[in-house]
Amino acid sequence: MKRTMLFLLIFLFMVPMAFAAWQNIALLAFGISAGLLAVIYMVGFGFGLNEMQMMAKEELVQLIVFGLLLATLVGGDSILNSISTNEGLAQGSATMQDAATLIIDDIIDDSGEIMDQISSYDLQISREASKSSQCSIMGMGYTVSGCGGYTVLAAPLSIAGNIVGFSIGELSAMKRLIQITKEFALNLLLPLGIVLRTVKFTRGAGGLLIALGVALYIMLPAGIIFNEMMAATFLDDDDEFDAELVYGPAAPTANIAECNAGDAASLTTTGNEDNAKEAYRGLRSDIRKYIYTALVRATLGPVISLLLVAASIKAITSLAGAEIDISAISRFV
Amino acid sequence: MADVCNIIFTNFFNDTILPLIAYASITTAIIIALSFMVGRAISNPKLTLWAKTESIQIVVSLFTIFFLITIINTLCSINMNEVAGIFDITTSAPTEHVDVYDAASTYLEEAAIYSHNALIATRYHLQAYTVLGYLNAFICDFSTGSIGWGCLFGYSGENQQPLGGYGAKVAALNIFFNSSIISYFSALNFLFILIFVYKGFVFLFLPLGVFLRAMPYMRSFGSLLITMAICFLVVYPVMLSIFYLMGDVLVNREGDYLSDPSMNYNEKVFPDEAESGAAGSSTGAAFAGADYIYEKYFPGEDRYIEAISFAAYAFIAAVFMPSVAMLATIASISYIARLYGEEIDLSRITRMI
Structure with missing residues (x-):
């Protein structure tokens, strides 16, 4: 038994030479931790301190878990990469992270077009609504504003701009998270998380890094891709849906007629009120087309993905040894 | 160099903290010894058992402090640029020695600057x-x-x-203007906590913790003090220094504002009356109309979508990532406190984030 332990220790210190840089550090950490635990156990045994002996035994279990995690990571890199490059998930791109980034860029472009159209309508509506006619000669005159009907159309456009703008921001934040994990998840977060997990003081931090790395690398892009696939499948399959509805930005059709500011009331002829109503009907029809992109693709999709990430982090941190209250992160969703 | 690693701090630690720890330990040892003697005198086994248990605990507390000092010295000697090299990551100043504490404060400073730049870009658009x-x-x-x-x-x-x-557009940008303000204030908040730690106040928890941990009914409070010192001196800076390594992406070290660096978001689109060119600008505005003024604010293109994205990136860098570091710290406090005493419920602290 003693000879076996000795050979194992020598092997552990010799093996780092066969690996790349961070694995060296990880195995060195493993060896140093094993040495420290041996010292702690010897002190506890020598002084008859059962608490120290129990702590050393408990930490030995954690050290074995660390070794298993390390072996899993070295072998599991390929598992994570194979999930990432799976054809069904990668959707024609090199990895699922690239596929998710393309989807996000596409949604941001569509949302940007929608935002431009909403802004264009807003500009026209507000210009017409601001008109007033004035006539004054020799100090006598009148002012009349016959475009009040257009004023009420500005508020819904503000709300629409609010929603679309918020979704653009949310998608941009997710794109940044995917970019971070693509660059750093496998080569920094996971290895450092495993190394930090070795030491008792930093076990929680190590577990959180591991959870962040795995959850953001897999679950975040997966959520985006699944939502997109779900919505596309629904649109393809639903033959009975109104074929005239367009799901996404399209050429604007609402007509914002010019307002005659001096025309305060037209009871018998088509006047400003009718133009405002016509503009409202046109806007109502156009804005319906934006709902699919603004609410389903750009808002619901990211929310589902982020909730998946939050749930994964909670589950993985529990497995990694230190459950973390991630309700603070969930509030960011 | 961060305050924790320089000579002034070492002198502060040796001249102030160590003597306090020594006083606390000696006082505790005297109390324990007196309790043991009284217990033997009145033949009270509970008192003698308590004294024996607490004498071991004081040794554990002192060993922990010694271990903490060793870890701090180790973190001061680690060069994060070399760590970046191990993981094949390039940093902005690869030849400088950047210890863990420097890296942590640098990241938060960069996050504050980045979120402030996002604030400028968003505010400029709102002004326009x-x-x-x-x-x-x-x-x-x-x-x-x-x-x-x-x-x-x-x-x-x-x-x-x-x-x-x-x-x-104003409705959309208002959300992200508020978000940028929150990002900026959050980065400063986390930076102030870090500076607070670096200035050494958290070390005052150590002598208190050593003393209280050995007192009846105060074990959990004493453990909490020692654990907080450990976690804020070790876990919090380590997590932030890891984000420093990711700074090229997180805080976009290569870039400055948005994709058009010539758009420098000058506050003085229309100069004050006292400055030259003021009359010309006003006259131009009066005669040339609204488009002239529009061109003054947006000479190339209106980049409000980039401004929104910029604010979102700033939120990730200045709020999300430092919050993750703080969550890891708080989780570590819970985890380590179990080692030293009873479990501490810190759920209320997480609501602070």
């Missing part, structure tokens, strides 16, 4: 839209070109706001 929205034009009736004959003998014409319709 507000100014453009308030522009009023009076168009005289019977006009020939820009001359309105209807205003020769009075006022006859139409009043309008030619660029009044930025409500949608």
Whole structure:
């Protein structure tokens, strides 16, 4: 038994030479931790301190878990990469992270077009609504504003701009998270998380890094891709849906007629009120087309993905040894 | 160099903290010894058992402090640029020695600057839209070109706001203006906590913790003090230093503002009256109309979507990532406190984030 332990220790210190840089550090950490635990156990045994002996035994279990995690990571890199490059998930791109980034860029472009159209309508509506006619000669005159009907159309456009703008921001934040994990998840977060997990003081931090790395690398892009696939499948399959509805930005059709500011009331002829109503009907029809992109693709999709990430982090941190209250992160969703 | 690693701090630690720890340990040892003697004198086994248990605990507390000092010295000697090299990551200053504590404070400073830049970009757009929205034009009736004959003998014409319709963009940008402010303040908040730790106040928890941990009914509070010192001195800076390694992406070290660096978001689009060119700008605005003013604010293109994205990136760098570091610290406090005493419920602290 003693000879076996000795050979194992020598092997552990010799093996780092066969690996790349961070694995060296990880195995060195493993060896140093094993040495420290041996010292702690010897002190506890020598002084008859059962608490120290129990702590050393408990930490030995954690050290074995660390070794298993390390072996899993070295072998599991390929598992994570194979999930990432799976054809069904990668959707024609090199990895699922690239596929998710393309989807996000596409949604941001569509949302940007929608935002431009909403802004264009807003500009026209507000210009017409601001008109007033004035006539004054020799100090006598009148002012009349016959475009009040257009004023009420500005508020819904503000709300629409609010929603679309918020979704653009949310998608941009997710794109940044995917970019971070693509660059750093496998080569920094996971290895450092495993190394930090070795030491008792930093076990929680190590577990959180591991959870962040795995959850953001897999679950975040997966959520985006699944939502997109779900919505596309629904649109393809639903033959009975109104074929005239367009799901996404399209050429604007609402007509914002010019307002005659001096025309305060037209009871018998088509006047400003009718133009405002016509503009409202046109806007109502156009804005319906934006709902699919603004609410389903750009808002619901990211929310589902982020909730998946939050749930994964909670589950993985529990497995990694230190459950973390991630309700603070969930509030960011 | 971070305060924790320089000579001034070492002197502070040796001259102030270590003596306090020594006083606390000696005082505790005296109390324990007296309790043991009284217990033997009155033949009270509970008292003698307590004294024996607490004598071991004081040794554990002192060993922990020694271990903490060793870890701090180790973190001061680690060069994060070398760590970056191990993981094949490039940093902005690869030849400098950046210890863990430096890296942590540098990341938060960069996050604060980044979120402030996002604030500038968002505020500039809001300013532009507000100014453009308030522009009023009076168009005289019977006009020939820009001359309105209807205003020769009075006022006859139409009043309008030619660029009044930025409500949608303003509504969108307002959210991200508020978000940028939150990002900026959050980065500063986390930085202040870090500086607070670096200035050494958290070390005052150590002598208190050593003393209280050995007192009856105060074990959990004493453990909490020692654990907080450990976690804020080790876990919190380590997590932030890891994000420092990711700084090229997180805080976009290569870039400055948005994709068009010539758009420098100058506050003085229209200079003050005392400065030269002021009269020319005002006259130009009066005659050339709304488009002239629009071109002043947005010489190339209106980049409000980039401004929104910038604010979102700043939120990730200045709020999300430091919050993750703080969550890891709080989780570590819970985890380590179990080692030293009873479990501490820190769920209320996480609501602070």
